[in-house]
Amino acid sequence: MPNAFDPISIGPLTLPNRVAMAPLTRRRAYGDGLSATPLMAEYYRQRATAGLIVAEAAQPSHVGQGYTDTPGLHDPAQVLSWRPVTDAVHDAGGRIYTQLMHAGRNSHPELLGGGLHPLAPSACAAEGVVRVHGGEPAVRKPYPIPQVLTMRGVADTIADFADAAANAIDAGFDGVELHGAYGYLIQQFLSGNANRRTDRYGGSVAGRVRFPLDLVDAVAARIGSERLALRISPGCTAFGLDEPDLHELYLTLVDGLPRDLAYLHVFEFPGHRDLTVKLREQWAGAFMLNPHETHHDWPAGPRQLRLVDDGLADILSFGTLFISNPDLVHRLRLGAPLAEADETTFYRGDHRGYTDYPCLGEVLS
16 A cells, blocks of 8 residues: 555646645735735645645635635736746646635625625525734624625626636646635535525535536636646534435435546545545545544544555645644654744734745754
8 A cells, every 4th residue: 555655646737745734824915916925835835745735715706705814816916926926836846726615605705895785595594704914903793694695696706716726837837736625616606504495506415516517517618627626524514514314415416426536625524534434445446535534633633644555545635733733844854843833923913924944954953
């Protein structure tokens, strides 16, 4: 059996190892019009030894934004701003996907501006509050009742994703991961309580999986299945979601995906290892896992490397550890100490980012 440091192919790419950097929302798109910045290029360049970097989520449209200072991939200036980021990673020998995320109901008119209102499968508000302005002190407001996506709206949203995916390839990304996890728009369609539609996109399991399957097909037709991936988080209850018929729901979804996707990415929620095993058995392609069998496995760390040896995953994704360990692959390979993230910096959202942690040579010198 392979181990986490063996190469693997996904689509046209050959990854030098099976340790991927998971997408991490950073809220540092301080460029004009929510565009990428030189700091972002440096941040990802530092982590280019990951087998694959999945960059922070970018919204495919204005109305898809769910947080302050998150980047977009829906206008020419944003596309141009990402080119130095992808060039920096490639020049350092790395590979980088972008993640496209539409927040759906998890947004607010004051965040979106321009008279826009959050869109969702049904008129059901998310649980919690949303930050609507940058700076300190933060201004947070309850999530509003979203506007319902009409059938034309669904088609337009799918087209927005396809356009943004094409933009991502133009910006130099090696591929695109669709964010179908964490309670955002794609998972809202999968949910039983956020999706109360009675048309072809709601109701039964077959109806609730139709939006992500139509979306995947449209994006694949635009950029090629071999450069496309999907991330899911079965059982996630973020923002008040509920997923009845959980096993049937996700097994049906995965069964309907194109077999030649670059990979399937599962963010595992504690208590659902049995479903992870079933999805692994059903999916014949590359299987990326962010593993959390129990609450004690959060965040994923070195103890999970064995899951590649055991055959549960082809690729392991790590999020938190990459924040404070840009050279995480090297540290894991050597069994070296890992630096801990400074949570005050993590949550403060200042302009430094996470570029000031020492690399392994500095730690050991």
